[in-house]
Amino acid sequence: MPSVSQFGPSEVSMHLARHATIRLSLLVLLAVALVPRGVEAQVKIESHWLRYVKSRLQLGVRSGRITIQVRQSGSFQSPWSTDSQGRKEQLTIQHDHFSDEASLAYQRVSPDEKLAVSAATNGRVAIQREPGERGKIVPSEFVQPPAGPLTLTFGKDGEKTTIQTPTIWHLLLAHRETCERYVLPNLMILQPDWKLAEQADQLEKELLRTAREEKLPDRGEWAELVEQLGDEHYARRESADRRLRALGRPVIGYLRSLDRKTLDAEQQYRVHRIIQSLADALNEESTRETALDLLTDRTIWLTLMERDAETTRQTAAKHLEQLLERPIAFDPAADEATRRRQVDALRKEFAK
Known part of the structure; x- marks a missing residue:
């Protein structure tokens, strides 16, 4: 390769500019290669109309x-x-x-797929994805x-x-x-910057830390309050209702886990209203x-008893025993097949 000294002043400038361009191109290619796949996917899927949703x-x-x-x-409707x-x-x-109720409906059609997404302020969300004419998606x-x-x-x-x-x-x-x-x-088509997977990871860590x-809160007291929701005296029902609402967010998971078959009509009605009221009073939830x-x-x-890390399984099993107030048939140190059978047995027990 000839040295720079072999060229005239103008040729030297062209030579240096050409090499600078090559280096810049390589840096651009490297930067693109280092962009996380998730970010790249988000950039690709966001369209003009979906930016309008924001x-x-x-x-x-x-x-x-x-x-x-x-x-x-x-209201608004875009042309195709x-x-x-x-x-x-x-x-x-x-x-x-x-x-002040609202809803959105988004449709996207290509030879590979047909996608329909809808959501409404009443809480309904539906996402349907089907293969297009030449698509092979599931x-x-x-x-x-x-x-x-x-x-x-x-x-x-059939499958x-x-x-x-x-x-x-x-x-x-x-x-x-x-x-x-x-x-x-x-x-993420509707909201590309949503990081639900990362939030789930943080949630698992927070659950284990907590x-x-x-x-644990006194679940015995909670059970008594739920029992009083069906009391024959109106004043006692109202008192139990107020006390459950005052417990705030921690009681939501407990109320959701109740077997509705064991509750009378009054208890079912009040439990539903308490859950709804506490949930509606919350803004975007923190971890x-x-x-x-939960x-x-x-x-x-x-679910956490099925994790790969034995320390996670130990923490989850110990916490579940505290919830049930009794020992459970689960060995965190057992082989995977044994652990799976033990967890499946517990699931069947809870489903009864």
């Missing part, structure tokens, strides 16, 4: 359920248009000024009703799998890979608040 609606999670709130009033990847899309936002459907469990169904006819969980956190903690494949990418360091919400949830601790 200005109109606020999506969040409260008490483990996906919520939307109105930021800017008014084509995004940066050649997919056709349409967005509809409906807003009732009198009730069909999936995620539904969060206004009340009741969340349902995820995926697979082709469908259905999962039901009380909250999005249960789904993320117990079925992480499935959730990341069929739920999170579609939710279980190790804090004393700490969510951990307190601290008394037996199914969460069964």
Whole structure:
């Protein structure tokens, strides 16, 4: 390779500029290569109309359920248009000024897939994804009703799998890979900066920390208050109702875990109203608040008893024994097959 001294002044400048350009190009390629895949995916999926959603609606999670709130009033319907990847899309936002209720519906169609996402302020969320004309994706459907469990169904006819969980956190903690494949990418279409997977990781750490360091609340007192919700005297029912509400967020998980078959109509009605009232009073939930919400949830601790780390299994098993106030048939140090059988047996016991 010739040295710089062999060139004239103008040639030297061109030579240096050419090498500077090459170095800059290499730096750009390196920077692109270092961009996390998740970030790259978020950039690709955000369209003009979905950016419009941010200005109109606020999506969040409260008490483990996906919520939307109105930021800017008014209804809107976009024409069918084509995004940066050649997919056709349409967005509809409906807003009732009198009730302040709102809903959104987003559709995206391409030869590879058909996607429909809807959400409403009444709590309903639905995501349906099907293969297009030449698509080979696995069909999936995620539904969060206004009340009741969340349902995820995926697979082709004859091979469908259905999962039901009380909250999005249960789904993320117990079925992480499935959730990341069929739920999170579609939710991030509506809100690309949502970091639900990272929040679930933080939640698990906070649950374990809380279980190790804090004393469990007096569930015996809670049980007595629930019993009094069905008392024949109205004043006693009202007193129990007020005291349960005053307990705040920690009591939500306990009330949700109650077997409704053991409650009379009055108790069921009041328990439902208390849960709804406490949940509605909360803003976007913090990791700490969510951990307190799930601290008394037996199914969460069964999930953590299946983790790879033995210390996590030990903490989860010990906490579950405290919740049940009795020993459980589970050995955190046993082999994986044995542990799975023990956890399955406990799940069957709790399902009775």
